[in-house]
Amino acid sequence: xxxxxxxxxxxxxxxxxxxxxxxxxxVDGVDLALAPGEACGLVGESGSGKSTVARLVLRLxxxxxxxxxxxxxxxxGLEERDLAGLRERMQMVFQDPHSALNPRMxxxxxxxxxxxxxxxxxxxxxxxxxxxxxxxxGLSRQFMYRFxxxxxxxxxxxxxxxxxxxxxxxxxxxxxxxxxLDVSVQAQILEFLxxxxxxxxxxxxxISHNLAxxxxxxxxxxxxxxxxxVEEGDTATVFEQPKHPYTQALLxxxxxxxxxxxxxxxxxxxxxxxxxxxxxxxxxxxxxxxxIGPICETARPTLAPDATGRKIACHLYQEGTRPR
Amino acid sequence: MTDxxxxxxxxxxxxxxxxxxxxxLDGINIQVARGETVGIVGETGCGKSxxxxxxxxxxxxxxxxxxxxxxxxxGRDLLTLxxxxxxxxxxxxxxxxxxxxxxxxxxxxxxxxxLVDVILSHQAAGPSADRLNRRAARDKAVALLESVxxxxxxxxxxxxxxxxxxxxxxxxxxxMALSGSPxxxxxxxxxxxxxxxxxxxxxxxxxxxxxxxxLAVLMISHDLGVVARLCRRVVVMYAGNVVExxxxAEIFEHPKHPYTQRLLxxxxxxxxxxxxxxxxxxxxxxxxxxxxxxxxxxxxGQAMPVxxxxxxxxxxxxPGHGAACHLYGEGA
Numbered sequence: 186x187x188x189x190x191x192x193x194x195x196x197x198x199x200x201x202x203x204x205x206x207x208x209x210x211x212v213d214g215v216d217l218a219l220a221p222g223e224a225c226g227l228v229g230e231s232g233s234g235k236s237t238v239a240r241l242v243l244r245l246x247x248x249x250x251x252x253x254x255x256x257x258x259x260x261x262g263l264e265e266r267d268l269a270g271l272r273e274r275m276q277m278v279f280q281d282p283h284s285a286l287n288p289r290m291x292x293x294x295x296x297x298x299x300x301x302x303x304x305x306x307x308x309x310x311x312x313x314x315x316x317x318x319x320x321x322x323g324l325s326r327q328f329m330y331r332f333x334x335x336x337x338x339x340x341x342x343x344x345x346x347x348x349x350x351x352x353x354x355x356x357x358x359x360x361x362x363x364x365x366l367d368v369s370v371q372a373q374i375l376e377f378l379x380x381x382x383x384x385x386x387x388x389x390x391x392i393s394h395n396l397a398x399x400x401x402x403x404x405x406x407x408x409x410x411x412x413x414x415v416e417e418g419d420t421a422t423v424f425e426q427p428k429h430p431y432t433q434a435l436l437x438x439x440x441x442x443x444x445x446x447x448x449x450x451x452x453x454x455x456x457x458x459x460x461x462x463x464x465x466x467x468x469x470x471x472x473x474x475x476x477i478g479p480i481c482e483t484a485r486p487t488l489a490p491d492a493t494g495r496k497i498a499c500h501l502y503q504e505g506t507r508p509r
Numbered sequence: 510m511t512d513x514x515x516x517x518x519x520x521x522x523x524x525x526x527x528x529x530x531x532x533x534l535d536g537i538n539i540q541v542a543r544g545e546t547v548g549i550v551g552e553t554g555c556g557k558s559x560x561x562x563x564x565x566x567x568x569x570x571x572x573x574x575x576x577x578x579x580x581x582x583x584g585r586d587l588l589t590l591x592x593x594x595x596x597x598x599x600x601x602x603x604x605x606x607x608x609x610x611x612x613x614x615x616x617x618x619x620x621x622x623x624l625v626d627v628i629l630s631h632q633a634a635g636p637s638a639d640r641l642n643r644r645a646a647r648d649k650a651v652a653l654l655e656s657v658x659x660x661x662x663x664x665x666x667x668x669x670x671x672x673x674x675x676x677x678x679x680x681x682x683x684x685m686a687l688s689g690s691p692x693x694x695x696x697x698x699x700x701x702x703x704x705x706x707x708x709x710x711x712x713x714x715x716x717x718x719x720x721x722x723x724l725a726v727l728m729i730s731h732d733l734g735v736v737a738r739l740c741r742r743v744v745v746m747y748a749g750n751v752v753e754x755x756x757x758a759e760i761f762e763h764p765k766h767p768y769t770q771r772l773l774x775x776x777x778x779x780x781x782x783x784x785x786x787x788x789x790x791x792x793x794x795x796x797x798x799x800x801x802x803x804x805x806x807x808x809x810g811q812a813m814p815v816x817x818x819x820x821x822x823x824x825x826x827x828p829g830h831g832a833a834c835h836l837y838g839e840g841a
Contacts, residue, residue: 373788
């Protein structure tokens with residue numbers, strides 16, 4: 186495994202009153218493993234903790250508990266000064282390419298920066314490598330001395346991707362990389378990302394709230410709800426036969442761009458609970474249309490694999506709770 | 510068709526900027542019948558929000574300048590009405606909801622106070638005989654919150670906006686929009702800021718309200734799925750033009766305009782393994798200096814010489830299905 190996350194937790198302390206301190210359980214016991222060359226998607230709604238998982242894996246945040254094994258090293262406890270070496274091997278692409286690029290830097294300087302910092306390159310060699318990177322992301326050389334405001338959203342995202350792959354990392358964490366783009370541009374970037382993964386042998390951790398995007402890019406998907414993974418498996422299987430009631434409702438909520446609309450859409454009642462007051466037991470029991478009884482309110486279901494290797498955290502499918 | 514409720518005719522709107530004239534809307538025609546749900550879809554800069562705002566005359570002028578055309582609502586041209594008259598229509602006969610509900614609520618007043626203010630100000634525009642006092646207005650506010658399915662409306666009415674979730678805030682704005690008993694609701698990306706399970710709730714709510722109050726809806730969205738779920742008819746816009754206008758099923762099953770076809774091919778599918786997504790090469794034109802002829806021709810795979818010379822006329826390509834493309838013009 187290239188990346189292995191074990192019982193990862195991140196709790197934030199939040200002020201609720203003068204003396205009242207609450208704990209926001211952004212990530213609350215996540216296990217995840219990524220094989221080299223794989224594209225794994227993390228989906229969930231706001232507050233599900235998917236972006237926090239990404240930031241923990243990149244060690245932009247320090248975990249409260251749990252282990253992060255990357256390429257054989259335990260990176261969960263690394264100190265700030267030891268992280269520089271890690272950055273060469275994993276990089277990130279953010280949602281809004283406009284705010285991810287320094288408006289005062291030319292495209293050349295933005296892409297060159299990691300090469301200057303980590304490889305101490307300069308002169309002709311630096312120029313040659315930047316040109317090569319521009320070619321990889323499909324931008325012509327004339328973009329080299331342009332500023333971000335002269336580029337379209339899609340072009341800016343390509344620059345961000347060029348900068349992210351400059352050091353030839355093994356893992357690329359993409360946090361909603363196309364959410365700020367129009368669909369026609371999104372299609373270009375998604376197509377390009379799929380192609381790039383093959384060409385450079387990259388591994389993707391792909392975060393998105395857009396399920397159709399995940400379906401296109403990822404081999405495997407993990408569905409998160411309130412800081413936990415509720416279902417995980419092969420993308421096509423999970424999307425065609427979702428088992429967890431939340432996954433079923435989530436998929437059924439997506440309005441489809443087609444003439445025929447399903448008339449059996451599952452519409453959940455109520456809102457997502459606050460991650461500060463996570464319901465006890467199964468966090469989804471407050472909205473679950475298939476709640477089986479008091480066990481859902483008291484016992485937290487574990488993420489258990491079924492016969493096919495898909496993992497589900499739901500009492501409906503757990504042994505000893507109810508035969509299925 | 511009888512007289513449409515809303516009839517936008519040959520509407521042309523420019524923005525005067527330091528760099529020149531930004532030709533935002535290039536002669537658009539859109540009709541909405543009573544009780545009809547119409548969606549306008551398109552990408553950034555196509556003019557869909559500007560169209561919506563023009564109907565309520567919400568665009569500051571200058572820089573916005575109406576070049577030609579009219580927007581008729583119940584037979585009256587909204588563009589020439591005096592400001593006092595439009596205020597009797599805005600928020601009352603035509604109501605609007607927006608993308609980010611928090612921006613449209615005042616954070617220092619409870620939703621009840623804001624809702625009561627809206628109800629009272631609407632009355633000021635109407636006949637004085639049936640005016641409500643504050644207490645009766647509050648009762649009406651509770652009833653409105655109940656009609657948008659806010660649980661415990663009598664308690665929630667005293668909440669401040671920050672105490673409510675995004676979905677609840679959007680419900681409050683919908684309640685406000687309903688307070689004037691509008692015949693047309695303009696919804697500008699009403700679910701874009703919401704999570705998908707909450708979006709499903711709000712779309713269901715709007716669909717229910719359409720039936721309950723016999724509302725006509727003009728829904729603006731970049732998400733073809735949202736429009737497919739709610740609207741009976743879809744208008745596709747590109748760079749300030751209406752390029753296609755057809756019943757929802759027609760748009761998705763028999764798209765005629767090359768832009769609509771490419772747009773549909775660019776959407777990743779939830780329930781199919783797609784090998785290749787085709788984006789649309791190039792980028793949207795700069796409307797300070799739009800391409801001559803058809804504004805889509807530089808990006809169109811089926812462009813012909815005529816496309817660069819002449820703007821295609823919008824016409825029927827099938828019964829009830831219109832498109833503006835030379836492929837379907839005379840002599841093509």
